[in-house]
């Protein structure tokens with residue numbers, strides 16, 4: 463039985479897991495044991511899904527096939543092959559969404575000491591993404607094509623993805639969910655042997671974090687609750703703090 467906070471019933475280990483997790487973009491070369499990957503899958507598949515459809519397929523890739531994907535992605539991007547996704551998506555953000563995108567990029571570049579006008583290092587950073595951040599494992603998530611228009615199934619894949627990230631983090635493994643690795647979806651399909659009747663949604667790079675890679679320390683910022691929570695029908699004032707303030711020390 464895990465440690466419980468008796469007052470509120472909060473599982474402190476879970477909170478710590480959620481609060482410490484962050485995306486990892488620099489990895490050790492050490493392989494991830496198959497048994498550990500199987501444990502992670504076992505936990506992540508507990509995610510809820512629409513009508514319990516569990517519409518996800520997980521293609522867990524390592525070794526030679528992953529090397530071929532890195533190479534193919536890199537070659538295509540350098541050759542200027544237009545990114546190809548299996549589903550329509552908005553390519554650019556606006557307003558506050560754009561601002562948050564810029565903010566996290568500033569955090570990452572600053573951690574890496576990459577200057578704004580250092581084109582070579584900025585390009586190198588972007589290429590890392592196409593190489594799956596040189597992680598030893600990449601999990602490509604797909605769903606059956608017939609499910610299109612698949613917003614609900616894509617939602618379900620999001621839920622299972624977060625489960626993968628948390629289960630990995632609990633085992634000392636880092637992850638970064640990323641679109642960069644599957645932008646050249648034909649390359650991924652070919653080398654991972656993904657059937658034509660599945661749409662490639664996203665991938666998750668995974669491995670043991672390289673503690674010397676400074677971007678791994680970046681903790682991205684979240685909006686204030688007031689900016690996105692809309693309480694309806696409550697008698698208490700929503701402006702009250704959600705958590706009890708700590709007693710002030712006299």
Ligand SMILES: Cc1cc2nc3c(=O)[nH]c(=O)nc-3n(C[C@H](O)[C@H](O)[C@H](O)COP(=O)(O)O)c2cc1C
Nearest residue numbers: 483484485566591638639640641642643664680682
């Ligand atoms: C659907 C999705 C796609 C993402 N794509 C990328 C990506 O292509 N490259 C990247 O470096 N990070 C990518 N990320 C990671 C986000 O940048 C990261 O989750 C966000 O900045 C919050 O930071 P955190 O994960 O450290 O809390 C993606 C995350 C999600 C959920």
